[in-house]
Amino acid sequence: xxxxxxxxxxxxxxxxxxxxxxxxxxxxxxxxxxxxxxxxxxxxxxxxxxxxxxxxxxxxxxxxxxxxxxxxxxxxxxxxxxxxxxxxxxxxxxxxxxxxxxxxxxxxxxxxxxxxxxxxxxxxxxxxxxxxxxxxxxxxxxxxxxxxxxxxxxxxxxxxxxxxxxxxxxxxxxxxxxxxxxxxxxxxxxxxxxxxxxxxxxxxxxxxxxxxxxxxxxxxxxxxxxxxxxxxxxxxxxxxxxxxxxxxxxxxxxxxxxxxxxxxxxxxxxxxxxxxxxxxxxxxxxxxxxxxxxxxxxxxxxxxxxxxxxxxxxxxxxxxxxxxxxxxxxxxxxxxxxxxxxxxxxxxxxxxxxxxxxxxxxxxxxxxxxxxxxxxxxxxxxxxxxxxxxxxxxxxxxxxxxxxxxxxxxxxxxxxxxxxxxxxxxxxxxxxxxxxxxxxxxxxxxxxxxxxxxxxxxxxxxxxxx
Amino acid sequence: xxxxxxxxxxxxxxxxxxxxxxxxxxxxxxxxxxxxxxxxxxxxxxxxxxxxxxxxxxxxxxxxxxxxxxxxxxxxxxxxxxxxxxxxxxxxxxxxxxxxxxxxxxxxxxxxxxxxxxxxxxxxxxxxxxxxxxxxxxxxxxxxxxxxxxxxxxxxxxxxxxxxxxxxxxxxxxxxxxxxxxxxxxxxxxxxxxxxxxxxxxxxxxxxxxxxxxxxxxxxxxxxxxxxxxxxxxxxxxxxxxxxxxxxxxxxxxxxxxxxxxxxxxxxxxxxxxxxxxxxxxxxxxxxxxxxxxxxxxxxxxxxxxxxxxxxxxxxxxxxxxxxxxxxxxxxxxxxxxxxxxxxxxxxxxxxxxxxxxxxxxxxxxxxxxxxxxxxxxxxxxxxxxxxxxxxxxxxxxxxxxxxxxxxxxxxxxxxxxxxxxxxxxxxxxxxxxxxxxxxxxxxxxx
Numbered sequence: 001x002x003x004x005x006x007x008x009x010x011x012x013x014x015x016x017x018x019x020x021x022x023x024x025x026x027x028x029x030x031x032x033x034x035x036x037x038x039x040x041x042x043x044x045x046x047x048x049x050x051x052x053x054x055x056x057x058x059x060x061x062x063x064x065x066x067x068x069x070x071x072x073x074x075x076x077x078x079x080x081x082x083x084x085x086x087x088x089x090x091x092x093x094x095x096x097x098x099x100x101x102x103x104x105x106x107x108x109x110x111x112x113x114x115x116x117x118x119x120x121x122x123x124x125x126x127x128x129x130x131x132x133x134x135x136x137x138x139x140x141x142x143x144x145x146x147x148x149x150x151x152x153x154x155x156x157x158x159x160x161x162x163x164x165x166x167x168x169x170x171x172x173x174x175x176x177x178x179x180x181x182x183x184x185x186x187x188x189x190x191x192x193x194x195x196x197x198x199x200x201x202x203x204x205x206x207x208x209x210x211x212x213x214x215x216x217x218x219x220x221x222x223x224x225x226x227x228x229x230x231x232x233x234x235x236x237x238x239x240x241x242x243x244x245x246x247x248x249x250x251x252x253x254x255x256x257x258x259x260x261x262x263x264x265x266x267x268x269x270x271x272x273x274x275x276x277x278x279x280x281x282x283x284x285x286x287x288x289x290x291x292x293x294x295x296x297x298x299x300x301x302x303x304x305x306x307x308x309x310x311x312x313x314x315x316x317x318x319x320x321x322x323x324x325x326x327x328x329x330x331x332x333x334x335x336x337x338x339x340x341x342x343x344x345x346x347x348x349x350x351x352x353x354x355x356x357x358x359x360x361x362x363x364x365x366x367x368x369x370x371x372x373x374x375x376x377x378x379x380x381x382x383x384x385x386x387x388x389x390x391x392x393x394x395x396x397x398x399x400x401x402x403x404x405x406x407x408x409x410x411x412x413x414x415x416x417x418x419x420x421x422x423x424x425x426x427x428x429x430x431x432x433x434x435x436x437x438x439x440x441x442x443x444x445x446x447x448x449x450x451x452x453x454x455x456x457x458x459x460x461x462x463x464x465x466x
Numbered sequence: 467x468x469x470x471x472x473x474x475x476x477x478x479x480x481x482x483x484x485x486x487x488x489x490x491x492x493x494x495x496x497x498x499x500x501x502x503x504x505x506x507x508x509x510x511x512x513x514x515x516x517x518x519x520x521x522x523x524x525x526x527x528x529x530x531x532x533x534x535x536x537x538x539x540x541x542x543x544x545x546x547x548x549x550x551x552x553x554x555x556x557x558x559x560x561x562x563x564x565x566x567x568x569x570x571x572x573x574x575x576x577x578x579x580x581x582x583x584x585x586x587x588x589x590x591x592x593x594x595x596x597x598x599x600x601x602x603x604x605x606x607x608x609x610x611x612x613x614x615x616x617x618x619x620x621x622x623x624x625x626x627x628x629x630x631x632x633x634x635x636x637x638x639x640x641x642x643x644x645x646x647x648x649x650x651x652x653x654x655x656x657x658x659x660x661x662x663x664x665x666x667x668x669x670x671x672x673x674x675x676x677x678x679x680x681x682x683x684x685x686x687x688x689x690x691x692x693x694x695x696x697x698x699x700x701x702x703x704x705x706x707x708x709x710x711x712x713x714x715x716x717x718x719x720x721x722x723x724x725x726x727x728x729x730x731x732x733x734x735x736x737x738x739x740x741x742x743x744x745x746x747x748x749x750x751x752x753x754x755x756x757x758x759x760x761x762x763x764x765x766x767x768x769x770x771x772x773x774x775x776x777x778x779x780x781x782x783x784x785x786x787x788x789x790x791x792x793x794x795x796x797x798x799x800x801x802x803x804x805x806x807x808x809x810x811x812x813x814x815x816x817x818x819x820x821x822x823x824x825x826x827x828x829x830x831x832x833x834x835x836x837x838x839x840x841x842x843x844x845x846x847x848x849x850x851x852x853x854x855x856x857x858x859x860x861x862x863x864x865x866x867x868x869x870x871x872x873x874x875x876x877x878x879x880x881x882x883x884x885x886x887x888x889x890x891x892x893x894x895x896x897x898x899x900x901x902x903x904x905x906x907x908x909x910x911x912x913x
Contacts, residue, residue, distance in 0.1 A: 064532070065504035343571040346510035362511075375510070382516050386865055386897075389519060389887040390561050391774065407571060411513065431507055432572065 002302040004040075004295060006310045008275045009169040009195040009253040011127050013100050015040035016266065016310060017291050020257055020278035021104035021130060021173075023075065024288070028088030032095060037288035038295055041100030043197075043278060046077035046132045047085045047121065048106040048144075059206040059216035059223075061232060070232030071281045072206040074217060074224050076138045077106050082117070086124040093125035101125070102171065105162075106132040106144050109154065114161045128168045131158065133184065134175035134200025136227045146200070149175035152187035159191035169194035171255060174244070177203050181240045185250035197255035197278060198244060199237045201227025230281035234259030238272060242321050245273030261290065263297030270310055271317035329453065330445035333422035333438045335360075335415045341435035344411030348426035348436060350375060359419035360426060365410035371419075417441070472664045473640060477657035480729035486756045487651035490782075491555070491581055499585040503532035506577045507568065514563035514579055519893035520547035524563055528582055540590035541598040543583055547896075548623040549616055551591075551662045552645055553889045554583035555654045560778050562889070591661065597668040602629030607906050610635065610687040611695040612679050615643020616888045617879025617895035618697030619666055621868075624899025626669035630906065633691070634671060637678040643699055644880075645888055647724040650749040652756075656727045681851065688874065692909075693902050696854070696861060696870070696877035697895060700842035700885055706741065710799030719750040719839035726753055734759040735834035739808050741765045741796055743773035747839035748780065751788040754837070763831060764790045767813055767821055795821075797828070799836060807832045845881055860884050868898025869905065876902050 004015040018041035019025045019034055031042045053075055061070040078085055086103075093101055103121035107113040121129060133155055135145030148154045155172065162170050172188035174181055176199040185196055203225050208215045215223035237258020244250045256274030260266060261282035269277050282290050307313045337348070337360075352360035353375050362378055363370040415426070427436040494502065506528045514524040523542055530539035543550035559565065559580045567576035590596075607630045611618040614636030622632035640646055646659040667673070679687070679698075688694055703718035705711050719740070725731035734757035740747050743766035754762045764783070766773060769792045773780065784790075791810070798809035812827035844859025855862045855871035861882050863869060868876040878894025880886070 065501055343568040344509075344513065345507045345568045347507065350510035378511050382511050383521050385516065386893075387517060387519050387521075388883065388890050388893075389558060391886070405571070407568075411511075 002299055002308050004299065004310065006275065008100075008255065009128065009171070011100055011169055012098075013040050013276060014098055015295060016270070016274075016276040017041070017294055018043055018100065018102070018255065018276050018278045019283065020280040021046050021102075021132065022280040022284075024280060024283045026078070027080070027085075028092045031092050031101070034283075034288045034291075035092075035096050035099045038291040039099075039288065041102065041127075041276065043102040043104050043130050044078075044085060044089060044126075046104040046106045046135070047082055047117070048077050049108075050079050050081055051076040051138075053079055054219045056217040056219060059226070060230070061206055068230055068281065068285050070204075070206070070228055071230040071284065072204050072217070072226040072228050073201070074137050074219075074226040077104075077132070077135065082120065086120055089121070089126060090124045093127075100127050102128045102130050104130040104132050104173070106135065106139060109143055109148065109158060111161045111164075114158060115165045118162055118165045122166065122168055126168060128171060128195075129162065129166055130171040130173050130197060131162060132173050132200075133158070134173045136175060136177050136201055136203050137225060146175040146177055149173075149184055149200070150178050152183045155184040156187035156191040159188050159193050163192040171195040171197050173200055173257075174198040174240075175200045176236060176240055176258075180243075182243055182247045182250045185244045185247070185252075189250055189252055193252060195253040195255065195275075196244060196250075197257055199233070199240050199258045201229045202233055202236065204228035229259065230285075231259045231261060234265060238268060241269060241274055242272045242318065245315065246318055246321065261285075263294045263301065266294055266298055267301060267313075268317075270314050272321070273315040273318050275310075275314065325450040327449060328447040329450060330443065330448050332441045332443050334417045334420040334441050335422070335424075335426050336437050336439050337413055337415055337426075338435050338437065339407075339412045341432050342407050342412045343432055343435075344407040345431060346411060346413060347429045347431065349413045351425050351429045356423055356425045357419060357421050359416040359421075360413045361416060362410065362413055364412055364414050365408070369414070369416075371416065473660035473667070474657060474664050476640060477660050478729040480732065482732050483651060483726060483729060484655070487655070487753075490650075490652040491584075493588060494578075494581050494585045496585075499531055499582060500534075502578050503528045503582060505569075505574075506532075509568055513566035513568060514577075517562045517566035518547075519562075519887075519889045520553070520896060521893075522546040522550065522563075522583075524579055527586055528577065528579070531582055531586055536586060536589040537593065537598070539586035543586055544598065547889070547892055548620050548666055549645070549662060549888065549892050550583060551587035551665075552616075552649075552654050552659055553892065554580050554587055555658070556645070556649050556888050558776050558778070558887060561776065590665075595661075595665060597665050599627055599669065601626045601670050604631075605629040605906070607631065607693075608633065608691045609693045609695055609902055610691040611697055612684070612687075613643060613697040613699055613879075613881075614638070614641040614673065614675075615697055615699050615879060616645050616891040617699075617882075617898075618643075618695060619645075619663065619671075620892040620895030621695045621697065621876070621878065621899040621902070622671040622895075623666055623669055624896055625902060626671055628899075628903040630692075630903060632671045633674065635674045635677040635679050635683075635687070637676065639675050641673055641675070643697075644720075647727060648720060648746070649888075650723070650752060651727055652752075681848070684852075692874075692906055694875050695868075695895075695898055695902065696875060696881060697879045697891070698845050698848065699880040701845050702843055703838050703840060704843050706796060706838065706840070708796060708798055710801060710805075713799055713801045713805050714803065715801070715805030715834060716799060716836045716838070719746045719837050720842070722750050722837050723753060726757060731757065733757050736760045737833045738762045738835045738837060739765055739796075739831060739833040740837045740839055742839035742841065743768075743770075743775055743790070744839060744841060745775045745779050747837075748775045748783045748788070750837045750839050751783055752786045754835070755786050755788065759835075762788050763833075764788055765794050765796060765808070765810065765831075766790070766792055767795045769793060791831075793821075795823075796836075800830065805833060805836055808836060842880075842885060844884075858884075863894075863898075864901075866897060867901030867905065868894060869901055873905070876905075 021043040057075040060068045063069040103126035133149030139145035140147040172193045253275045256269030257278040430436045527539045527542040563579045564576040611634045625632040642659045734754040738754040738759045740751045800807040807830045812824040813821040846859040853872040861877040876898040879891035
């Protein structure tokens with residue numbers, strides 16, 4: 001029976017699921033309900049000198065009818081007094097001693113202020129501290145948040161001040177709004193940080209109201225750049241986590257953040273080396289209850305894979321991310337369309353012609369293969385065809401058959417495997433699972449990377465498969 | 467048509483009929499429409515478009531609903547099918563666009579294309595109902611169109627968009643032909659048909675009503691116009707030729723449907739028999755029930771597998787409560803002054819497939835109203851002596867241009883195809899409109 005229990009920078013965790021420092025961790029009452037729902041830990045909404053927020057604060061990106069592909073916020077750190085937050089933190093720890101409570105902190109950039117807040121948070125019972133060097137809006141204009149995270153020296157300096165006092169593990173939260181996230185990570189590590197968390201939100205403008213021409217979120221006719229998060233940012237977050245974790249002088253225990261909403265997302269962050277994960281947007285969308293399937297699904301996957309603990313698979317995918325120059329140029333795959341599954345939407349066809357390499361053809365019903373027939377010719381033929389409503393008695397049976405139960409041969413595309421470059425695009429656009437598979441073609445060539453080819457002085461361009 | 471009023475305003479208002487014939491397929495709300503539109507896969511060379519006789523670019527108009535470009539959505543529909551609003555309501559989409567939807571093979575419901583199309587067209591009306599096309603620059607050419615049904619209307623629209631004068635002659639007081647007078651009210655209310663024609667009238671189509679055209683008039687029109695489009699549809703529903711047929715209480719489905727749609731008939735007697743089992747028979751049977759009949763029988767000489775009504779129409783009629791008497795033929799209408807009963811006889815198929823009487827199997831069905839719906843006759847008489855070639859009473863045309871054997875005559879719709887759907891008539895009219903324009907241009911070039 002696999003377990004989700006784990007240790008993170010010395011902190012015992014009942015599971016790797018933490019709530020990120022954000023509105024879902026605003027107060028003790030929320031956090032206790034979250035723990036009841038199954039969350040193993042929570043990073044308290046950033047504690048510091050109380051601020052004043054605007055209204056409104058959030059805006060989002062919807063996509064094809066799905067709400068909140070991405071969420072943007074211009075909310076600042078906690079607007080509650082420090083003593084209220086810390087009193088509630090103590091109460092949560094008293095009632096939930098086995099759960100992990102991390103205090104996220106952000107104060108002015110001076111040593112005394114940091115010493116004081118560290119001491120107060122730890123006295124209240126925090127299991128660890130997270131230094132918010134990531135907040136990209138508002139706070140950064142006051143020299144805090146990402147204004148610190150974007151300058152490795154500041155990052156290192158404050159981490160040092162905190163480490164002077166801290167008795168619990170110190171986690172430095174990194175901003176993605178920087179050209180190389182490894183730089184602040186290295187600075188934090190050098191300054192003695194115990195762990196990292198990444199990523200914070202990404203600078204964004206989500207959109208503009210086309211009636212009023214005012215950007216969102218709208219604050220009395222104006223807006224400000226905000227922090228982007230949610231499913232849309234997951235690939236960016238995964239990349240940054242990988243970059244840090246693959247860098248010896250930066251890698252530390254990592255709490256992965258960015259668009260996590262499902263057990264699959266969790267597994268992916270852990271496979272790239274994260275120790276725990278933090279979730280915000282998915283909870284803001286659907287509530288604390290989502291953690292149940294994160295745990296249930298992850299455990300089921302671990303059972304299928306034969307993993308007993310998170311450590312069994314942590315980081316296993318890290319070595320599989322390499323520089324491009326180390327990829328095998330002689331590896332060849334081609335698309336195979338499984339005619340029995342094809343529904344005849346022809347999305348692969350249009351994608352290949354307009355977006356890829358013109359090697360999918362609609363010629364199965366023709367007497368011989370025809371690579372010269374363009375999409376424009378196909379549509380012109382269809383528009384010229386005269387069709388009439390079938391009459392029940394006469395022709396309905398044949399028409400019905402073609403429509404509902406099987407795909408006409410003429411609508412099932414054919415891949416020219418000689419020309420196919422194995423780009424994946426058709427299999428990505430195909431709406432039917434397993435209808436287009438990418439399959440390896442043996443070409444008898446030994447693996448060869450770009451780097452090897454350059455070293456051997458061979459031709460620099462061209463595909464050896466052709 | 468007077469300058470100040472619209473056809474829509476002339477629709478007879480009958481709250482009773484509206485109440486008894488509510489929409490069979492209610493309109494989408496905006497939220498539901500966008501959700502449904504987002505389900506569409508946006509197929510390339512989409513099979514729905516191919517299945518539509520007018521080749522509406524279905525994925526395109528659906529994606530425009532999803533993107534919030536409702537104006538563009540309606541324009542996409544109208545560009546291919548000027549009667550897109552009524553087609554959205556009357557088309558048998560199960561065997562057309564929705565029947566061809568790839569979603570069937572994706573283990574999902576097909577996209578609700580018809581309801582989305584109606585949504586886009588309703589939005590156009592709501593935003594002021596301006597047709598997004600203008601007439602073409604005047605060519606000085608003129609075409610007379612005989613009959614004001616869907617074929618002529620579609621032809622007229624194509625002509626006007628190409629700067630050709632289009633003058634429609636219709637025997638009835640309002641335009642639209644069967645679209646206005648012959649479609650079940652729960653699919654297409656009479657007023658909706660007229661509203662759509664108002665849209666089309668913005669192109670400057672001219673209408674003459676109460677203008678029955680005979681051979682003499684036709685010759686006159688031929689001399690005054692550069693071409694003639696024949697969109698005359700089919701003729702009357704023939705009588706059965708049995709005793710008692712002249713009795714009061716015997717009518718035909720077209721008169722019956724037109725009667726209730728225009729508010730002249732507002733109730734049905736208790737017992738109704740409809741003879742015939744096509745789509746029109748179904749419409750008449752369903753209407754009888756909605757108008758208050760208690761027992762409605764459809765009487766057909768053959769079995770359900772031979773009926774010409776669509777399967778979904780048959781299912782709908784059964785749901786409405788219509789009863790079907792298969793392998794039965796009417797021998798005599800019984801009654802003193804009015805219809806009292808139908809004398810019926812059972813039939814069976816002989817070994818060669820022909821129907822033979824079953825001896826001693828006569829029975830009487832007490833009825834108060836008999837509605838004949840055994841198909842329409844052709845207009846063979848109208849064309850007698852002319853140069854327009856017929857086959858089995860139907861006008862023979864070149865399918866791509868609508869041109870008849872007499873080059874100045876073009877034709878489309880029921881008089882050509884023997885009676886199909888509104889969308890088939892629109893497609894015929896559209897091809898003919900383009901065909902006429904091309905022919906007139908070529909004519910000039912050769913002159």
